[in-house]
Amino acid sequence: MVGFSDVDPARVVSHTTTVVMGRLRDLIDALTNPLLRWGAAQSLWIYTLGIKCCAIEMMSGLTIRFDADRFGMLPRSTPRQCDLMVVNGPITYKFASKMKTLYDQMADPKYVIAMGDCSICGGPFYDSYSVMEGVDKLFPVDVYVPGCPPRPETLIDGILKLQEKIRRGEVGRYRIPQDTHGVLRPAALAEAKR
Numbered sequence: 001m002v003g004f005s006d007v008d009p010a011r012v013v014s015h016t017t018t019v020v021m022g023r024l025r026d027l028i029d030a031l032t033n034p035l036l037r038w039g040a041a042q043s044l045w046i047y048t049l050g051i052k053c054c055a056i057e058m059m060s061g062l063t064i065r066f067d068a069d070r071f072g073m074l075p076r077s078t079p080r081q082c083d084l085m086v087v088n089g090p091i092t093y094k095f096a097s098k099m100k101t102l103y104d105q106m107a108d109p110k111y112v113i114a115m116g117d118c119s120i121c122g123g124p125f126y127d128s129y130s131v132m133e134g135v136d137k138l139f140p141v142d143v144y145v146p147g148c149p150p151r152p153e154t155l156i157d158g159i160l161k162l163q164e165k166i167r168r169g170e171v172g173r174y175r176i177p178q179d180t181h182g183v184l185r186p187a188a189l190a191e192a193k194r
Helices: 009-041 054-061 093-105 117-121 152-168 186-193
Strands: 045-047 074-076 084-088 111-115 143-145
Touching: 009 152, 054 084, 054 111, 054 152, 084 093, 084 117, 084 152, 111 117, 111 152, 143 152
Parallel strands: 045 074, 045 084, 084 111, 111 143
Antiparallel strands: none
16 A cells, blocks of 8 residues: 555656646737637738639729728738648649649748639630649648639639638648659650650
């Protein structure tokens, strides 16, 4: 039988401190996470990467008429400052590796909106030998905005849905980079490098 004199006081204090610090960390997370998610949802910096005709609709959605600034969106032209990539247009296998590099350069947490039929499923180029059937084969997509091309109102609605997902904590966790070796069709990439 263990008596009171057999218990090491330093060990008891260490265990108590660990339990208290764990509960304090949980309390701080519970109080600050909703605030941090709200701030992240209200300050999306968009990477303006225009590929095809959907880029015109994205640009008009960021103008004064539709006023995307009221939602806290700020267009940027470098991936290192952005946390939202709007993919708008067909992604060819030749451009896929560059697109993956741009995605990897974005700061965490990062979000992706697939805008238009070309980026969702290949669009009218779905049976082409050089076009990927959806950008979700490269990296995870948070919101799909359908249409060919979708109107600026539809894009803004997709961004509002993304903000709602961020506030609820459904997206925005740190992601593990995906292995794209099986996705990019190595034969097509080898042929593109020639």
